[in-house]
Amino acid sequence: MPKVHNFGAGPAKLPEEVYEIIRKELTDFEGSGISLLETSHRTPTYMNLNNEIQDVVRRLLDVPANYKILFLAGGGQGQFAAVPLNLISRTGTADYVVTGAWSAKAAKEAKKYGKVNLVIPPTDKYVDIPHESTWNLDPNASYAHICTNETIHGVEFDFIPDTKGVPLVADMSSNFMSKKVDVSKFGVIYGGAQKNIGTSGVALVIVREDLLNQALPICPSILDWTVNHKSNSILNTPPMFAIYIMGRVLQWIERNGGLDEMAARATKKASLIYGIIEESNGFYYAPVAKNVRSKMNIPFRIGSAEGNDALEKEFLKGAEALGLIQLKGHRDVGGIRASTYNAVTLEEVEHLAQYMRDFYKKHSK
Numbered sequence: 001m002p003k004v005h006n007f008g009a010g011p012a013k014l015p016e017e018v019y020e021i022i023r024k025e026l027t028d029f030e031g032s033g034i035s036l037l038e039t040s041h042r043t044p045t046y047m048n049l050n051n052e053i054q055d056v057v058r059r060l061l062d063v064p065a066n067y068k069i070l071f072l073a074g075g076g077q078g079q080f081a082a083v084p085l086n087l088i089s090r091t092g093t094a095d096y097v098v099t100g101a102w103s104a105k106a107a108k109e110a111k112k113y114g115k116v117n118l119v120i121p122p123t124d125k126y127v128d129i130p131h132e133s134t135w136n137l138d139p140n141a142s143y144a145h146i147c148t149n150e151t152i153h154g155v156e157f158d159f160i161p162d163t164k165g166v167p168l169v170a171d172m173s174s175n176f177m178s179k180k181v182d183v184s185k186f187g188v189i190y191g192g193a194q195k196n197i198g199t200s201g202v203a204l205v206i207v208r209e210d211l212l213n214q215a216l217p218i219c220p221s222i223l224d225w226t227v228n229h230k231s232n233s234i235l236n237t238p239p240m241f242a243i244y245i246m247g248r249v250l251q252w253i254e255r256n257g258g259l260d261e262m263a264a265r266a267t268k269k270a271s272l273i274y275g276i277i278e279e280s281n282g283f284y285y286a287p288v289a290k291n292v293r294s295k296m297n298i299p300f301r302i303g304s305a306e307g308n309d310a311l312e313k314e315f316l317k318g319a320e321a322l323g324l325i326q327l328k329g330h331r332d333v334g335g336i337r338a339s340t341y342n343a344v345t346l347e348e349v350e351h352l353a354q355y356m357r358d359f360y361k362k363h364s365k
């Protein structure tokens, strides 16, 4: 079997060095004689880890002191409910910028708790982000929600919108820690960890403190940011192992040059794949507008804009034979999707690029 290169969209590849650390620490966590898997979340051992991970998040993103850092169960979708439950009481209405399947899902969830205003015209194509000047923002909204990177459609914001004083809430599940962001421009940032920063089960939430203390009375405690902040993210037994892995991945990012280095690598990797798509004269087709093409998830079709089923199947089969796996596009959109998160190396992307070139040459004769 060839060496495997995992381009899956999530749960996604973790850095090899992190596995080495996990293997070493698995049965004896930091000299305690037992595994973290069987350690109480109320021990100094776990509280030290909890604080250590909050510190690395703060350092990597330069999180200002008036933002709280939470580790919550329920993944990204848990926060789809938590966001309205914690914030919509302000005015009963919220703005949603729907740029792909995930922000559409977030908006649908929010409708259970209040009025949702769609800021841009509904579409099912999701290949662009309309210019901010055309957005129908509601000055009375409790908050405005965006998804900074749409994992399925491959649409990534290349700007931070100005929501004119309305708190901006961002789902960063699939591009968290892939580049620096100015946290102070956001009211809340959240994301499931299983793409760029760890494994499934935990959401990292960064919330500005003036947005606490306004949850709806029906908000379950487990989703209430204020309650969870007060208990330092150990209200109940948290997904400790997922939190631990996230911490080790974040420390790996820090040791490897931090977010500027991750951003430089992401640009190199994505440019390689988009470059081949461009040079193929339409053999490969990337549907997303160039300025908002994701550097994390690169969806494309083969043969035509709609995709040639036989060619796409052959591409995937040939890729697997070379160890290039999990390249099948999401079932809602079909085609191919290459995810090039932080842990995927340039060398691995070069393998994929070479295969794409060879496949194109073979079929364009």
Ligand code: PLP
Residues within 6 Å of the ligand: 010, 074, 075, 076, 077, 078, 102, 147, 149, 150, 151, 152, 171, 172, 173, 174, 192, 193, 200, 201
């Ligand atoms: N938001 C985005 C952008 C995602 O890609 C995903 C999952 O793929 C989610 C939210 C949902 O995350 P979870 O599966 O952790 O609930």
